[in-house]
Amino acid sequence: MSRRTLVAGLAMATTITGLAVPGAAAEQAAVKFPSSKFPLGTRSVTTKTMTSVASGIDLYDVRAGSSTDGYTVTVLMPNGRDAGTREAAEATLAAVEATGEVASMQRLVRPQVADAAEQELFMVRVGLWSFKQRAKADATAKRLKKAGLKIKVDYLGDDGLKTTGPWHAQVLTIDARAFRGSYGASLGTSVAKRETLSSMARRDGAIAAVNGGFFNIHTAKELRGEPVGASVVAGRLLSEAVPGRSAIVLRGRTARITELRTTITAISQDGAKHPIAGVNRAAVPGELVLYTEEYGAKTPAADGADVVIDANGRVEAVRAPGAAVPKGKRVLHGAGEAAMWLNEHLWQGWTVKIDTKVRDLRKGRNLQLTPDLHVVAGGVGLVRNGRTQITARRDGHDSLNMILRRHPRTLAGTTRDGSLILATIDGRRPGVTVGANFIEAAQFMRWLGATQAINLDGGGSTAMVVKNKVVNQPSDGRERAVGDALLVLPR
Template sequence: MSRRTLVVGLAMAATLTATAVPGAAAEEETALKFPSTRFPLGARPAPTKTVTAVAQGIDLYDVKAGTSTDGYTVTVLMPSGRDYGMLGTAQAKVAEVEAAGEVASLQKVVRPQVADAPAQEVYMVRVGLWTIKDKAKADKMAKKLKEAGLKVKTDYLGDDGLQTTGPWDVKVMMIDSRTFRGSYAASLGTSVAKRESVSSMAKARGALAAVNGGFFNIHTAKQLRGEPVGASVVSGRLLSEAVPGRSAVVMNGRKARITELGSTVTAISQDGARLPVNGVNRMAGTDELILYTEEYGAKTPANDGSDVVLDANGKVVTLRASGAAVPKGMRVLHGAGVASDWLNEHAWEAWTVKVDTKLTDLRTNRALKLTPDLNVIAGGVGLVRNGQVKITAKLDGHDSMNMILRRHPRTLVGTTRNGSLILATIDGRQPGVTVGANFVEAAQFMRWLGATQAINLDGGGSTAMVVGKKVVNHPSDGRERPVGDALLVLPK
């Protein structure tokens, strides 16, 4: 592998556009079947696949494509800690490498434009190029540069998100709406606050299959990190508020669709006073009013706020100091600061405080009925809308270079024109074995499979697909990671 190969590969960033979708399924086709065209990524190799019938209407495809030709380089980190920067910053790093007695390459990288974020041009500084078998040599160079005072990392080129030959290791589950007789559900495990493995959640519900759900909050207290980031509905109960406009999969019985959601929760005292509820089953910020349900599985914040315990009919059972668990069969309105003052004025013992909850489909502007069959899992990024690639990375909070361009393991969900469901995992971060996908590639892949709507769920080390009692993909952590929620495929 020559240095020129590396430079050309990096220059290919500009070709990753949201309109290049080779082998997309014809929109008029409604039958659910695995595509007969070549694999849509890289040089479009012919994939190999094996198929297993999981249950009536459910087929699992084990797909492999591509070959390993990527190697290693050493990437110099910028003062920000990122592996890229603006031209002047990158040029200064080239000078530092040269002062250490080594030769550096200054390489322009273009993060592709997506539906709601423009293309971004940045620069990377890299030293050397080694085959996949010579990682130890790359590590040796990294050590030398670190000893010279530079911050660097050994980098596998397959992770770049630029030109690659693969390989890819993919699991695809196709659930045919015409013959499937089960149903779909969401699970948060034993509680909202606690993280749990997909296999554990699947076992508890006797699921035929399951994949990990949406992103969970890693920026809260450690014991609360199972909290979903975005809308979560389990059996008709809103357990986490929507991030306005964020993609989600909405499931009702054996029907599933993809849309964007908004939610409003309002506390209404019997004296007519109203106050918006800022969140559901999460930490309270300054002056916020938060609703906690018995599914929360943790104590309310001990922040000198106020707790009002409500029974199922909204009657105020008791007022208490904050920092206690939610009693079984009850809900708690917790107020901090100004919200605490409101509770003290309008939520007296034996009064009634109605909690009005609305979940709205933003595509139709219609309210969703919170019935026991309704389940919702928030997605991370919209990928395909109405049969066309539409990557909403900024709206969904993931418009960084790392998230859009770099390759990672992916968990993907899509629906077809006839209402069938496609679940897929693309394993990654395993040099020489599987490279994962970036957002553009993930969108191309789901269109190839026949999805007319598709979103990205949580990925990375969270990516997991369970069939029966077995994890069928290869999580990049080397083992299954506890996650916030899971999408379950149930036998009835």
Template sequence: MSRRTLVVGLAMATTITGLTVPGAAAEQATVKFPSSNFPLGARSAPTKTMTSVTSGIDLYDVKAGSSTDGYTVTVLLPNGRDAGTREAAETTLAAVEAAGEVAGIQRLERPQVADAPAQELFMVRVGLWSFKQRAKADKAAAKLKKAGLKVKVDYLGDDGLKTTGPWHVKVLTVDARTFRGSYAASLGTSVAKRETVSSMAKRGGAVAAVNGGFFNIHTAKQLRGEPVGASVVAGRLLSEAVPGRSAIVLRGRTARITELTTTITAVSQDGAKHPIAGVNRAAAADELVLYTEEYGAKTPAVDGTDVVIDANGRVEAVRTPGAAVPKGKRVLHGGGEAAMWLNEHLWEGWTVKVDTKVRDLRKNRNLQLTPDLHVVSGGVGLVRNGRTAITARRDGHDSVNMILRRHPRTLVGTTRNGSLIVATIDGRKPGITVGANFVEAAQFMRWLGATQAINLDGGGSTAMVVKGKVVNQPSDGGERAVGDALLVLPR
């Protein structure tokens, strides 16, 4: 084999848009597990067992596919990534050859999605070993590292290219016709802190639960429970929307998927107005941020101003930042220009209205923030009106790692009659379960009958809890503390 040809046995990805799944369950009028073959890999008949959880709720344990993937060594490109331009791959290939090793350049294509074109990329890889030869792959990687190259051992099932699996999936179906409970969101003990799904499910009295959306890992460690996107719990907006990002709106026993924006404005009694940039998160320079008692942390200890307001909007105190939010109160915090506005327009004893609007972009109207309203923000839209519609760029996940590579996934969908489908696809377990990429996740949810579907947080966060027990196999080896959860309540 030429040193500049593709590594033998490594298949290429294909572009998939608007995919029609043969025999798709999207035509079903009710939530019913499909009788057609598993939609991924060789499309073989899956093995499944069903457990009735309670009236209207069933849990399926599904297995499909077989393990045929092996290992290779990927040499990182000059930018530190495993895939990039052909020029970068050629440069890296030359470095491998200079070290006396034989490598190949592999072309791959990140699939086209609804809001981003396909992208041609190239990787440099050394060797190909069977599943049982992992030790040989590790030895080759160690030799390359000793030569000064940055490398990693890759299991080919994680690539997102052609695979036979296997897959291990949990599917929870909630039938709108017979379910008599309700849905809710939970942020655990506070917005700032993370908590396991099982803990939130126990506290909320949930019969079933899954992890919610992504949480902010790019903020201070003590604040990393903060959801990245809209969060509403019992009618209270606890985290602002990322404009236009997918979310699931829960009210009573109804669930619908849409996109949201939020607009929050402080209106002083003298008529002055100022936009509130965020809710329960770290504040940037000149931002006005609202903190509620659910925050669970102190306001930023920076130069600026805190204004404490009671439930009626009366200003109780103007204070130095860096203290907790008093129980039953809210705090408007501002630095720079926002602090100047607070000092000029919110005097002690004055009143202020916090005008909060959460807009449903599909219905083009505001949601009523009543106590039965809950919102869990998603990460990426997958299915819209029965067709694959992956909104990776809009939802902030336009990358090879997120679109093409396989990871554990937590997925939520609704059927034509309003039933709910929740699924966890376990991954990162070579030989046991490979996970899914976004295209495969969309295919899978359509196969289950979802006409609308979104991706929630995944990876080590993926967890499904039923009757107090974690029923899937989290890739970290145990439950990870997460930002929020979607709860299925018995009443």
């Protein structure tokens, strides 16, 4: 059978009339919406509508680009992935052609980022249809599936290759000179339980909010609100850092982006020390894990020991594991070697110090855990000191799916004068908005004026709430419950 080259996406320029922001507001603002063309795709003119939310806070509804992408059918590799080595792609191509279908092998390159080299990959695809011909792609997919092949219908705008869009974004600018409120973080009703962004924003009386960092989907279902990375709420460390991972540090009305490392140590009154491996998460055998009253779940029920500590560091009880954390208390849980340490050094009536350090790796000093400190962990670093610096490998997201393919994105950035920019780019809505990949997300934030920027959780989690209203269009069709939130508060 013959093979043909698949062309992924067509380019077409488009012009959309920009709406001017009132001159007086623009002159007073320290953070200004850019006047240059939209930075993605064919750099079309941007349509934007500005709403003044509160003193120093403006919301922009941003649209750009047009739809020219269509559909194809992707045949999955033996390992279930949509891209792989040339050898795997050739074997997959042969399997498709054995069914009588005409297929093509597409070469693509996962781009180089700051901490991961580029990677050559190959995909096997069948057919190319316009946007209005989705039904034909579905029919072909059905035939291939009946032939025993694993397939999926792909919208070419999601690929991360050349596209004309369209894009739909919400941009919230918080002017450091005019803003009179403060920033905060929320984990909802508990660490373990997920909650919608609008619920968290409403409970804390937030003017605006965006979803926070990634949460752990690889743990028990009842624990999946747990942040993957550092979380500090009102000076209390509620989740340990993934060493060196990006985060946004909020104190009062200041916000800064950095990388963090946490060190937590239990020190008994007899001087014995033991590292605490984690906070408010499932424990691995041999670990010592700290649970706070915010956890909202029982400690692990496996073999081991729990030590209940009161607010003054006094050991109130040594108990069997698998119970809730009493209000106003903390619990140290250990199994194996860690349980032995607890039994030897934390007797009832003794005292224990929980030495907690959260280190700002850019400044080289520890954060002061005062009530005005909040931390939200990021997913991937995007911009550092005004330059694109995508730390996908360090932050655990160096796959083709995360670096190159387009998804809804939630982004946070700071400007040179300390203003904060929060943005959502909606995606997964063919013909309406395509989302962004990491490279495009970095370009978008630099265009907005961010000198530092990070990627927060995205996909179906992407949400922005302003005055108790969800202002973007979540790709699930409704708000998804998430692990944490970044809040803009009135005072």
